[in-house]
Amino acid sequence: MISRFYNPVDTRFGWGSLEQLGSLTEQQTVALVTFPEARALGLVERIQALLGERLVYVIEDVQPNPDVAELRRTYERFWQQAGSCDTVIAVGGGSAIDTAKALIVGTEGGSFDELLALLATGKPFVPARCKRLIAAPTTAGTGSEVTPWATIWDTEQQKKYSLHLECTWPSVALIDPQLMMTVPASVTVSTGLDALSHALEAIWNRNANALSDTFAISAIEDILECLPQLQHNLGSRELRSRMALAALKAGMAFSNTKTALAHSISYEMTLRHGVPHGIACSFTLPLVLGLAWGQDAERDRTLQRVFGSDLARAQARLRAFLHSLSVKTEFADYGVNAEQAQTLLDAASKGARGQNFIGSLTAPTVP
Structure with missing residues (x-):
């Protein structure tokens, strides 16, 4: 099989790499x-000093899990007041980067509802205009800095939108572990x-290949x-620094495969049960590992490079x-x-991300 790997992001990793913002935006x-919290941490002042x-x-004022209610106001104010800017810089976790991805996609009339209507079709589209994006994550986990996807939540309607266009790939990713030093334990663990x-989702994935596996295995072992x-x-x-690099490698892996069943489950767990994303997509990993095992010989060999050949022991290790x-x-x-869990699992397996799972043709059951 011929493996293909594509990632257009100019990726720069290392302590102090945020300092390159100046030269990148001349x-x-x-x-x-x-x-x-960025201002209190001195981040806004630091970026102001770099950019003048x-x-x-x-x-x-970006909040966790960007919701259409807040995004609408932010989006329309941005295009009214800063529509002429050249570049958007996102500094923060996945929510800040996802918000920035939504902001850079301009509609004909500058209306956020125009963007929602395009997303609701589920079909690719060419935006009326688009800004350049630079992403500097402050957490080790999101991977959004090296992928084109952004999740937009609608808690009132109990649904989510997935934004992904060629222009929502960041132009540059600055992974600076120094930015992650103040992240509290709970967020460090969740991200x-x-x-x-x-x-893991990049491995038990229909789109996996030898190149994405290389990033995924290394990331799993490090984490x-x-x-x-x-x-x-x-x-x-x-x-x-090690966690920042591991998260980057994981991002590189799923930038080419997309996510799979565990993430499909997570969306409902976040929307309906309020479980933070990092926990919502990881608490089922031992379960999904069991559902993946035995579905594909090549995928089994890849998983066994990390966990060994005994499924029960592998699940126990992951659970512990x-x-x-x-x-x-x-x-x-x-x-x-x-x-409820079985109903959720059935629905998740039929979702777009669930269909990427190597076991999606088999009806999954909760043990």
Whole structure:
């Protein structure tokens, strides 16, 4: 089989790489999208110092899981007040980067509802205009800095939209582990588990190949070893750098495969049960590992390079890893009974991401 790998993002990894913002935006006007705590952490001031008069607009109220209610106001204000800027810089976690991806996609009339209508069709489209995007993640987990996808939530309607266009690939990703030093333990764990899920989902995936496997296996091995140590040593420059690189590798892996069943399950768990994304997409990993095992000989060989040849032992190892991070691994732990879990699993397997799962042709059951 011929393997193909495509990722157009100019990716720069290393301590202090945020300093390159200046040279990357010469003779451009820039809008910054970031999270509410960024100013208190000195990030906004630091970026202002790097960019000077080039920084013409700042959005610093991005909330977790960008919802259409807030995005509508932010989007339309952005295009009214900063529509002439050249580049958008997203500094933050997945929510900041996803928000920036939504903002850069311009509609004919500058209306957010125009964008929603295009997304609702589920078909690709060419936007009326689009901004250049630079992404600098402050958490090790999202992978959004090296992928084209953004998730937009509609909690009132209990649904989500997936935005992915050629122009929503960031032009540049700056992965600077220094930006992650102040992330608290709970967010460090949750985002790290998101990265683990990305890497595993890239393996039990119909779109997997030898090149995506290389990134995924390396990411899994690093996260399994590093994340438990990091939660007890948050100030370690070495561990922060290792997790940042592992999350980047996981992002590279699923940038070519998309996610699969665990993420499909997670959307309902977040929308209907309020489970944070990193936990929602990782608590079922032992279950999904069992559903993947035996579906495809090549995929089994790849999984066994990480976990060995004994499925029960592999699941136990993964479950013990999650428990060591205080993550519960049963649906019942999140208020979902057996009947609800089976219904959720059935629906998730039929979703777009669920169809990427190598076992999607087999009716999955919750043990």
